Amino acid sequence: MANGQNAPKKLKAGEEATTESGVKIRMISPGKGKPIEKGDKIRVHYTGTLVDDRKFDSSRDKDQPFEFVVGMKQVIQGWDDAFVTLKGGDKALLTIPPDLGYGDTPMPKIPAGSWLVFDVEVLEVIKDFAPKQFDTKGHETSTSASGLSYTILEQGTGIKADKGKTVEVHYTGFLENGDIFDSSVLRGQPISFRLGAGMVIPGWDEGIAYLNAGGKALLSIPYELAYGEAGRPPVIPPKARLIFNVELVTVK
Template sequence: MSNAFFRSRLTQLPLSLLGLFMLLLSACQKEDNTDYAARDEASIQTYIADNKLTGFQRQPSGLYVAITQPGTGPTAQKNQLVSAKYSGSFLNGTVFDSNTSSYSLLDFPLGQNIMIPAWEEGFTLLNKGAKATFLVPSALAYREVGAGPIPPNTVLRFDVEVVDIATTIDYAARDEATIQKYIADKKLTGFQRQPSGLYIAITQPGTGANAKKGQTAAARYTGTTLDGKVFDSNTSATSPFSFVVGNGQVIAGWDEGFTLLNKGSKAILLLPSSLAYGNRAVSTIPANSILRFDVELADIK
């Protein structure tokens, strides 16, 4: 793992977060005289009829909303933080974006035009625990610009769930609950929780004293999200990755975790987001991500 990786600040957003950027770009597109509003309205009505869907309410904007599971409490308000699960698909059923099988949630502030217009409007109709389906005309999605795999002027479907609505998010409590669920789901054993919130399971004991602050550790590792996506690994590299323990050259979870290991030991580290990258998105790692590292302490000097 290079130091450059740890210092990276590249931010990547899910497709649903690209709304404002895409709408601003739309002014650069060539003029198109097609009446997409009428076309999209007809497409949505045909889709509802063909699939025998019920419960949809058409909003004045053209957004169709069907609440499939009522929630509790007040609906989401401007500037509140919404934590959501979602699946985005085309009307032919092809999914283009989803976090429904993920351990992570999508958190966004409502009413700040970060999301596409359909989300900014649709989530104001939902309360905590609610599930709903949005049928979105292209004018409330990515318009004539498109985004990633989404062609221009495309009607979209989003199946969403409001997991929480809050003014602030207690990521420490949420990460703790998520890590415990992950351990239970995967039937993992041997983990010890540290006061910091770091979970460590030593899978192969080493020999000698543990690494100490100021010593140089040589490590082999694989880093994954809890969903199993590998974001970095050096297991096939010629040489291990070396760093000075406790000097802030690596994320906090590593500085702490390697002081619990000795030469030759292997372990699994489960890092709450506060011991990883916090609220920063780094390379392909979303903000506020819990991370798993399978590590080996190859040498200590």
């Protein structure tokens, strides 16, 4: 149950459940807030320890709650798996196996192969925070000779994105099933690259060049113009068509 959707959402105090991926969840104190779903932004307090009770991190010590968007791979897999079983106000203890934590990679205060224990409290749930695919209704979709499909939502009124120009782009990338695999919007930092220099996938070099600064488009990129037959496992499957919201922020 990699997405945790089949785990119990109404554990009582003291009850335990284990996700199919292997995260053990023990409810300390159930809350009364909204159930957490993939794409929600949440604020949590946490204290992380090893199984011998040695503390390695704590938002409580810093008096700074931690925020992330669930299911967007912004945190370890064990967190993404566990939090979709919780709701606002829940206090729980999460026990995460190494393969859903940091695996064989040592981290500060965390030896390689460590099980991780987190005492967590869900402070806030902000629903449907993750970006949605641009609505293309009422806009013409074109397909180029290369096979790239693109829908220009706003042409932009700034400098044309010509080959050799340096561009800044905000984007969100979707698989065909709607899952987000990457997003500069969620990171709050656009990507910068020189157009036509092979610094990005071919579908981007072609698609961004249809816009002016300030423009927005939806690109549907066949695998031949993306990551090819191999894809980029485990995030991007073989022969994957990729869908991108793109916003051309600047052209220099």
